[in-house]
Amino acid sequence: xxxxxxxxxxxxxxxxxxxxxxxxxxxxxxxxxxxxxxxxxxxxxxxxxxxxxxxxxxxxxxxxxxxxxxxxxxxxxxxxxxxxxxxxxxxxxxxxxxxxxxxxxxxxxxxxxxxxxxxxxxxxxxxxxxxxxxxxxxxxxxxxxxxxxxxxxxxxxxxxxxxxxxxxxxxxxxxxxxxxxxxxxxxxxxxxxxxxxxxxxxxxxxxxxxxxxxxxxxxxxxxxxxxxxxxxxxxxxxxxxxxxxxxxxxxxxxxxxxxxxxxxxxxxxxxxxxxxxxxxxxxxxxxxxxxxxxxxxxxxxxxxxxxxxxxxxxxxxxxxxxxxxxxxxxxxxxxxxxxxxxxxxxxxxxxxxxxxxxxxxxxxxxxxxxxxxxxxxxxxxxxxxxxxxxxxxxxxxxxxxxxxxxxxxxxxxxxxxxxxxxxxxxxxxxxxxxxxxxxxxxxxxxxxxxxxxxxxxxxxxxxxxxxxxxxxxxxxxxxxxxxxxxxxxxxxxxxxxxxxxxxxxxxxxxxxxxxxxxxxxxxxxxxxxxxxxxxxxxxxxxxxxxxxxxxxxxxxxxxxxxxxxxxxxxxxxxxxxxxxxxxxxxxxxxxxxxxxxxxxxxx
Ligand code: ZN
Numbered sequence: 001x002x003x004x005x006x007x008x009x010x011x012x013x014x015x016x017x018x019x020x021x022x023x024x025x026x027x028x029x030x031x032x033x034x035x036x037x038x039x040x041x042x043x044x045x046x047x048x049x050x051x052x053x054x055x056x057x058x059x060x061x062x063x064x065x066x067x068x069x070x071x072x073x074x075x076x077x078x079x080x081x082x083x084x085x086x087x088x089x090x091x092x093x094x095x096x097x098x099x100x101x102x103x104x105x106x107x108x109x110x111x112x113x114x115x116x117x118x119x120x121x122x123x124x125x126x127x128x129x130x131x132x133x134x135x136x137x138x139x140x141x142x143x144x145x146x147x148x149x150x151x152x153x154x155x156x157x158x159x160x161x162x163x164x165x166x167x168x169x170x171x172x173x174x175x176x177x178x179x180x181x182x183x184x185x186x187x188x189x190x191x192x193x194x195x196x197x198x199x200x201x202x203x204x205x206x207x208x209x210x211x212x213x214x215x216x217x218x219x220x221x222x223x224x225x226x227x228x229x230x231x232x233x234x235x236x237x238x239x240x241x242x243x244x245x246x247x248x249x250x251x252x253x254x255x256x257x258x259x260x261x262x263x264x265x266x267x268x269x270x271x272x273x274x275x276x277x278x279x280x281x282x283x284x285x286x287x288x289x290x291x292x293x294x295x296x297x298x299x300x301x302x303x304x305x306x307x308x309x310x311x312x313x314x315x316x317x318x319x320x321x322x323x324x325x326x327x328x329x330x331x332x333x334x335x336x337x338x339x340x341x342x343x344x345x346x347x348x349x350x351x352x353x354x355x356x357x358x359x360x361x362x363x364x365x366x367x368x369x370x371x372x373x374x375x376x377x378x379x380x381x382x383x384x385x386x387x388x389x390x391x392x393x394x395x396x397x398x399x400x401x402x403x404x405x406x407x408x409x410x411x412x413x414x415x416x417x418x419x420x421x422x423x424x425x426x427x428x429x430x431x432x433x434x435x436x437x438x439x440x441x442x443x444x445x446x447x448x449x450x451x452x453x454x455x456x457x458x459x460x461x462x463x464x465x466x467x468x469x470x471x472x473x474x475x476x477x478x479x480x481x482x483x484x485x486x487x488x489x490x491x492x493x494x495x496x497x498x499x500x501x502x503x504x505x506x507x508x509x510x511x512x513x514x515x516x517x518x519x520x521x522x523x524x525x526x527x528x529x530x531x532x533x534x535x536x537x538x539x540x541x542x543x544x545x546x547x548x549x550x551x552x553x554x555x556x557x558x559x560x561x562x563x564x565x566x567x568x569x570x571x572x573x574x575x576x577x578x579x580x581x582x583x584x585x586x587x588x589x590x591x592x593x594x595x596x597x598x599x600x601x602x603x
Contacts, residue, residue: 003027005125005166007116010132011142011176014105017094018055023117028078028085034120035087036075038113038170038301043244043288044099046370047304049073050114053092053101060086074302075120091115096235098244098251105138107177107196109233109251111244112170118301123166131174133158141178145194147231147248148172167298171246171289175233182207186214189225197236201259209260209330213279216328220320220409221286221416230285232278234259243277245284252277272331276339280321287320288313291415294425310362311451312431315387316412319395327600336599337468337585338483340392344459344583345482346385348472351517353381354454358390374528377502378517381454389457390450396462396598397446398439404594406439414438467588467595474498474578478546482583496578497552501526505542512562524560524573533561533568549575 012020051074093101101114133139144157153159163169231249295307326336395408500519
C-alpha cells in the first residue's frame with residue numbers, strides 16, 4: 001500500500017541560517033517509528049554527520065506531543081501512535097560547499113541529506129514535498145530551481161514536488177534566491193544553468209559550450225538521454241573548485257573568474273578547467289549515478305560504503321572529462337595533451353603511488369583520500385589521477401591489441417547497457433569482466449599490475465601506439481609541470497636542485513607542509529610544521545626560497561635553521577639534483593590515423 005511521506009520545508013529564519021522542515025508519516029511503525037538523517041552524501045566519500053546541524057526536533061500526533069528517544073548520533077524513535085506522526089526539525093545551514101546546506105538573507109541551497117529525515121522501513125514510499133518561500137519582500141523576489149519533478153508550483157518554482165522514494169528525494173539539490181538563469185536544449189532534453197554569487201559571465205558563450213559538452217556525451221552513450229531534464233547549479237565564489245554529481249543535476253563551485261567573460265575569444269586555462277569540471281560531473285550522469293558499484297545498490301546511509309572501484313567511477317570519468325572536450329573541439333589537441341602531461345607529472349611526483357594501489361585507495365577513500373594530512377603524498381595515491389591514467393593506458397592497450405577496432409568507448413557502452421540501463425550493480429571484478437566481454441581481450445595481468453599493483457604505469461609504451469612520444473626529464477624551474485614539447489625549450493645551464501619538501505606561507509612564516517619520502521629534507525630531519533628561517537645562513541621566505549635553494553650546489557652540505565614549535569633547530573642538508581619527474585609529450589609530426597581516431601573530431 002502506498003502512503004506518501006509528506007515533507008514541508010521553509011526558509012524559516014534566513015538571518016539565523018535555519019530551515020524549518022516537517023516530515024509527516026501517515027502510517028507510522030506501530031512499535032515506534034524510527035527516523036534518521038544520513039551520515040554521508042553519495043558522491044562524497046566521508047562521514048559528515050549531517051544530524052549535528054539539527055538544532056531542535058519534536059514529534060506530534062495532531063496536537064499531542066509524542067516523546068522522542070534518541071538511539072544514536074543520527075537516529076530517533078517516536079513513541080507508538082495511531083495515525084499520522086509529524087516530526088519537526090530546525091536545521092542550521094551555513095555550509096557554502098556543494099555537499100551541505102546553506103541559508104542566509106541572500107540565498108538558500110540544500111542537499112536533501114541535510115534536511116529530509118529518512119523514515120526507517122518506509123524508504124520505498126513516494127515522497128511529496130512542499131517548498132515555501134521566505135515571508136516578506138525577500139520571498140517575493142526569490143525563485144526556486146531544482147531538477148525534482150514538479151507537481152504544482154507557482155511561476156517562481158515554489159510549491160509542491162514529488163519523488164518516487166527517499167533515494168530520489170535526496171538526489172535533487174535545491175537552490176533558492178535570485179540566481180542568473182539560462183536554459184538550453186541538448187538532444188531535446190531541457191537543461192538549466194543557475195548561477196549564484198556575483199559574476200559577469202558571458203551567458204551565450206557558456207550556454208553554447210555547455211550544450212556542446214552535453215550533446216557530445218548524450219551521443220557518446222546513445223540517445224535518448226537517461227534524464228528528462230538537467231540542472232547545473234553554479235556557485236561563483238572568489239576562488240574555489242569542486243562539484244558533486246546527481247542523477248539529473250550537478251552542484252558546481254568555481255572562482256568567478258573561471259567563467260567566460262564578454263570579449264573572450266580563446267578559452268582561458270581557468271575556463272578550460274571549468275569546462276573539464278562540467279564535463280566530469282555530466283559524465284557521472286551515466287558513470288556512477290546509473291552504472292554503480294554493487295556496494296552502492298542501495299547506499300547504506302548510516303555508515304561507510306566500501307568498494308575497490310572508485311578508480312573506475314572517478315578515474316575513468318576523469319579520463320573522459322578532458323578527452324571528450326577535445327573530441328568536441330572545445331579544447332585543442334595541444335591543450336588536451338598539455339593537461340595530460342601535467343597529470344602524468346603529478347603522478348610521478350607522488351611517492352604514494354609506490355605504497356598504495358588504486359583499488360586500496362578506493363576502499364580507504366573514507367579515511368585517507370578524503371582526510372588528507374601531512375603524510376598523504378607519501379602514503380596515498382589519488383584514484384582520480386592514477387585512475388584516469390590507468391584509463392588512458394587501458395584505452396590505448398585495447399586499441400593497440402585490437403588493431404584499433406575496439407577501444408575503452410566500447411567498454412563504457414557495454415557497462416551502460418549491462419548495468420546502467422538495468423540498475424544492476426557492478427561487482428568488484430565487473431570492470432575487468434566488461435573489458436573482456438566488450439573487447440574479447442583477457443587483460444588479467446594489466447589489471448593486476450595497474451589496479452591491484454604499484455608498478456609504474458606503461459605510459460610511454462601506450463602513448464607510442466598513437467604516435468605520441470613521452471619523455472620524463474628533470475624540472476627546469478620551480479613552476480615547470482611539463483607539457484607538450486615545443487622544440488625550442490631553453491635548458492637551464494645547471495641542473496635544478498631538489499630538496500623534496502612542500503611549503504606554504506602563513507602570515508610571515510614559511511611553513512613546511514609536506515616532506516617527501518626519500519628526500520634530502522627528510523634525511524636532514526626536517527618535518528611538516530617546521531617554520532623555515534634560513535638556508536645556508538640566508539633568511540628565507542615565500543619569495544626568496546626558490547632562488548636561495550637554486551643557489552646551492554649538488555652534494556655540498558648546507559646548514560638549515562628552522563623552528564619546531566618554539567624551539568630553534570639547526571640541521572645539515574645535502575641537496576641533490578631534481579629527479580626525472582616532469583613529463584614532456586611530443587605530438588606526431590606526420591598524419592597518424594591511430595592518433596586521429598583516439599582524439600576524434602578536433603584538430
Ligand atoms: Zn567525480
